[in-house]
Amino acid sequence: MWFILMELTRPSFSPSSNCSLAFVAPLEAILFDIDGTLCDSDPIHYDAFREMLQEKFLCGLEKRMTIVMQVGFRGGVPIDEEFFVENIAGKHNEELCRVLLPDWDFERAMKFMNDKEAMFRRLASDKLGPIKGLGKLNQWVEDRGLKRGAVTNAPRSNAELLISMLGLTDFFKTVVIANECDQAKPFPDPYLKALYELEVSPKHTFVFEDSVSGIKAGVSAGMPVVGLSTRNPEKVLVEAGATFVVKDYDDPKLWTALQELVKKAEVVEVTP
Template structure:
């Protein structure tokens, strides 16, 4: 675990819920999203390599990507194109693996009556497809997806919706995020956030507002965060 520096020093006290982002947090999914977007954008005159994808596409909302790189599409055309891209993604999630330590952390939390929820900008169909591919079954409840809110991350709405469904206060939850927009969303909802350094460097996540970072969920200090302080 990276020492607290640069981010908020407000770590949680008594945890009742863990809120997990999906893409890049519970699994490395960019390797599936990248070819899906590359194929779509190539049809519209854009050659997308890995560096361009990571810098300009990863973590963004689909309508934003379409509006920037395929301007002039109608709402109906945008919806159809995004669904084609997401269908491409869902057809290829079979080889995904959970981030190291994820299942053990959720089981450890559950043994202490701490619930685990999934909060994602992805469509619900994607979230369900990934969870099933990972073999995680019913470990996440609730699942808050793009279909459940009017504004995605970095708006606080997804995390506020999750808190409301769980019936917990922001200070009673802990978020795990791997992106600037996700951290911004969680902090705007008032929830302390751990940066998962899967797609970004720890320093980037701390600067974005995470109070600490981990490489994955095997970090032994995570258990300390879930134990009530005396």
């Protein structure tokens, strides 16, 4: 029902080419992706996939028999960063089953993905910190009493681990997991669900995202998206629909846009 209601009320939104967020004033909420947006976790995902796609797996043939089977992905050639960015980053695990392991049955492919996520959590446990300037931005958000949510294609166990590691458990009022929605990013469902749970309008909310699929999802949900060039080139993010792109949360471009938004909100407030 929430999806139908949001679809009926969602505004038509076209990304702007200038670095402005003033058109969402007065601001009600900000939504954040997690991987690559709150922290630069992609290198750890890359390492986990690179290792897992070369590992050996035990596949049961009968109750008392097993054989060792080489995955043999890409003929045994390890993936490189270019392959990771083009084929893996930003996608959810069910989609990756089809992209990476199309000849495997779904249950076996998902077992591989779950094992990979477990490896990611082990590797991430002591290696991750926040994107530069995140603490400053979060304080700005709290000082203004804005609502905030995290929206991710990652499994809940990963999302909760990263949010906890970054000290943001109490910061987010909702955490929306894409595989708990009808469709994951790049479809708008996860962002529409976040809007519904926070009881805010897409006309007064914007999104931070670092991936093509995430930007497309936010734009499809009727919101402007600020892209973070954590791992993807600015050109790629703008082509996906980002309103503008920043390097991190200390980027002067972002703070100029936020100051403009605040001034516009003050004007709206005093206008009879």
